[in-house]
Each structure stands twice: as structure tokens, then as C-alpha cells.
Amino acid sequence: MDLTLSREQEMARGLFREFAEREVKPLAQQIDEEERFPRETVEKMARLGFLGIPIPREYGGQGCDELTYLLCVEELAKVCATTAVLLSAHVSLACGTILKHGTEVQKQRFLVPLAKGEKLGAFALTEPNAGTDASAQQTRAVLDGDDYVIDGSKIFITNGKEADIYIVFAMTDRSKGTKGITAFIVEKGTPGFTFGSKEKKMGIRGSSTYEICFSGCRVPKENRLGDEGKGFGIAMQALDGGRMGIAAQATGIAAGALDRTIAYVKQRRQFGKPLSKFQNTQFQIAEMATRVQAAELLVFKAAQAKQTQKRYSVEASMAKMFASATAVDVTARCVQLHGGYGYTREYEVERMMRDAKVTEIYEGTSEVQKMVVAGALL
């Protein structure tokens, strides 16, 4: 078994690292402070093909593999978790879902501009009363002539308002429960589709998280993604992919915080010597580095499973559960090693600790990941 990256993956990782350091890192503190969506970064990433890394070339993508895309998310997250999640939501949830379930016409019309980066994607499943229990969808879609008429609202939508193309889930037959849920592709600007309030969040504050509302929103029949009643399965499969993106993001946050902390403890002196000379520091660094590597290997394993297996829910859930716990644990320890400075916004570990928490919550809480893993074992 070979756990090393291929030469092309290694070179791509170098590219992502250089891009992250030069283009993304300088903005990270500022967009957090201002709660501003980094549109300029999206445009730069679009020009370089980052918005379609694992999408086949015939659909406007770069034709790389899943792991290469995840390496991009991880490298971005090392410097800016906001930039990492906007990419993950776009690629895994929007592009990935149309690639897997869209018709050829839908792929040409929606996936090609998404993969080329001409348009940005989002995914709208969560509702005020349908979070972890995603089956409790209240949004309705009723067929009326050649259109579906959608009514309802979705919350916590990553890339909300900034995205052009939304994958939206709605009940087409309430009597059938999860088998009554259907997926749709809805474009920004469709009459009856509006944006509600923007969330004020603890972390990933540059990420544009919105409530989106539908009121008599008419969506043509040809925008239905998959068959009627197949929406729940589509959503769950999308989340399997999305969870790998979040696992990569969480790994990146932890690795980024650790990098900064290693640099810090080597120069910060107390009691006449650098912090790095204290055994407590050494043990903390050793434990954190081991956890980060373990998280990364679970991401690699999940990526490999996605390339080679039909189902990869368990691998994706394990990677997300472990990587997000690692991000929360490692960033908190990094703040602790920074002492008082780590609690100030002058040091990036402060932001990273706030950014880390959401990785245990979105795209399935850690508890949901445990349900998935246990469900497969018991």
C-alpha cells in the first residue's frame, strides 16, 4: 500500500499552497473582521480552474481526481477556513450533485459554467425545523403545468446570495415522507426566490450564510434534478461528498494552527528559554502533529474510497468526525500555548479556534457521523 501522493498531486499541492500563501492569507484576518465574502479570491480561483478541480474536462472542469481537490481545500483552510468552505460547498455539494444526478442537458447548462468558475453554486437542504432531521422538510413544490411552484424557506445556506445556482430540496408529496422529497436546480434571479437575513456567526465569518426564501417561485420542470421523490437520497449522497470537503477543511485548520504555533513556541521565551524547550510544549506539539496526520490519512482514505467504491458514507463520516474533533482540539491547544496573545485577534489562532467549531456541526453534526458509522456496523 502506498500512502504517498503522486507527482502530479504533489505538484498540485505546491500550487495550492503557493496560491493560499500569496493570495488568500493576506485577506484572511480582514474578511473575518469585516464579515466580508472574498469575491476577489473566488474570481482568482475561477481563472485558475480551482472551481472545477475534480470535474471532468468535458464538463468544463480540470479533470483531476477527488484527492487533488481535497488537497486544495486543505491548503486553503490552513490559511483561511472561509475560502476553504466556499470552495467545498461549490464543488462537493453543487457541482458534484449535478455531475452525479443531472441529465446531459442539465450538465451542459449548469455544471459547465459552475466548473469553469463562471458561476458559483450552493446547496439548500436545511430548514428552521429540519436540521439533523433533514427528512422533516416543510418547503413544498407543486407541479403546475410545465413548472414546479416552490414555497418555503431554507436557512444557513453557505454561499447564499453570492451563488448563482442553488440545489434546492422540497416536498413534492408530503404523504410519502423522505420518499416525497425532490431536488431542483434554481437560478438566482428567478421570480419568487429571495434572500432573507444574513447569519452572524462565531467563525468562518467571511462565508456568506443566508436564509433563502421561496414564494410562488416557478421553476421549469426541466430543472428537476433526478426523479420525483429521489431528493432525499440525492441529498445524502451529496453530503457524503461534502463531508470529505469539510474533513479536509478541518484538517487544514488544525494543520495551519499547528504551523503557526510551532513557529511561535520557538521564538516566545519564558523563564529564560523558548517555550519549545519545555516538555509540556514538546508533548503538546507531538500529540497535535500525530492527530493532524491521522486526520489527513482518513481524508486520503475517504478520497480513495470515493474514487474506487460506489458507497463511501462510512469513510466520509469517519474522516469528518475525526478531523473536526481534531480541529477543535488542536486549535484550542494552540491558543493555550500562545497564552494571552492567543486570545487576541492579532494572532491567527484566535480566528482558527472560532472557525474550527463549525466543522463539528455543518454537513452533519459529529453525532450524525456516529449514527452513520454505527449504522453500518450494527
Place this chain on the structure above:
Amino acid sequence: MNIIVCIKQVPDTTEVRIDPKTGTLVREGVPSIMNPDDKAGLEAALRLKDALGAHVTALTMGPPQAETVLREAMAMGADAAVLVTDRAFGGADTIATSTTLAAAIRTMDFDLIITGRQAIDGDTAQVGPQVAEFLKIPSVAYAEGIQLEEGGKSLLVHRRFEDRSHVVRVKLPCLVTALSELNAPRYMTPGGIFEAWREREIRVLKRADLPELRDDEIGLKGSPTRVAKSFPKAMKPAGTVKAGLSADEAADEITSCLQAHFVL
């Protein structure tokens, strides 16, 4: 138009340390990169290609692992890549290197050759102009701007010196050495990287492919240069700037400073 860009794989000297005992570079664990001046030269060639259409070939001489910089060049947009590699070429100084590169270039079509000004591992700035000498074509060093003129018959090159600039018109074919200040090289694309590794060929030239070369003009044998000693550069403190003084005041200032340091 055919453009050849000579590139070199170098250790990232921002991460290199000098062994204080032996005075040699500690290269272990140091990443290899495309030499920055060469990368600017490649970017200049790719911009000419974007604007006017050109065929860009990246050329390097080095050990087999120098393949990586050629793949990088192709991922940035180079159309072809040539690797000159053979044990017989090993240990070459600048004259043996330029002799070998010139022989390789004679097997190729070209209108313009671009090299970097100098490599960050050797800093000689000799290879580019020497290649031009061996090929008997004009060369312009230190380019910070390149424009094609007269429908592709000549180049207008802005060359920069420490205290002045020259604008030189030069007929093609010619060789230009590029400063990293020439431009900001583009990023590779992920798809470009995959294509470069998985679908593109590199033409390899071995000793036997360049029969015109004599054994005594290549490799270690063809290299008259011997390194007498290498040592880390002593750190110089930042100087002091005194502005707004008259000539007399400035003279007094300098005199008293030299006296304070017991030079006068």
C-alpha cells in the same frame, strides 16, 4: 515563431543553510524550484505566445529529476520540453554547460531564446550570454521588458542596469536574459499539472544524441572552473542615510564619521 526558454532546477535558496564547518550548501530536505529569473523568462515567452501565437519549448540540462521543472513549465503553458541529461554532462561549469546547451539548441528550430539572468544557486549570469556566443547570435542581458517589432523580425528590449536603463533593438534570432522583475509569472492550473504529467512527452537528449560535442568540452573534463573556497556572506548592517545636506556639510559628515571609526 519558435521560442526556446532555458530553465534550471535549483534548490530554494531561501531555505538553504550553509554548513559553517565545511562552507558548503546543506541541500538535504530543501525543496527544488524553477529558478525565478528563468520562470520570468518562461512567462515572457508565454505572453508572446498568448499575444501573437508562438511555439514555446522549455529546455533544461540536469539530472533526471530535473524533469519536474519541465513538467511545471508545461503546466504553465509550454508546448514542448527537452531534457538534456547524461552522466557525461555531470560536473559541468558554465562554459561546459553553455557548450552543451548550444549543441542541444542546434538540433531545434528557434527564432528567440530566453534564459534567466542568473540562477540563484550559482549566481554567475554567464550561461545565457555564453550560449549566444556559441550559437553566434546577438544577446541582450538583464531584460525588464520585451516587445516584438517589425512583424516579428526584431525585438525592442529594455535592459536594466543598477543606475540606468538601455532600450535596445535587436534582430531575431537572438537571445535575451530575463530579470525576475520582468513580470509576475502565472500560476499553473490543476488540470495543466495533470496533463503535463499524464499526457505529455519530454524529449530526452543524451550524450550520444549530441555527437558534435568533444569529450574534453563537456562535463567535469570540459570545466576549467575550480571552486577554491566557499563561505557564507558576512551580514552587513543597514547603512545610515543623511539627506538634505550641502556638499560641504556632507563632506564634514563623512570626515567626522571616518574619524569616529578611526579610519582617518
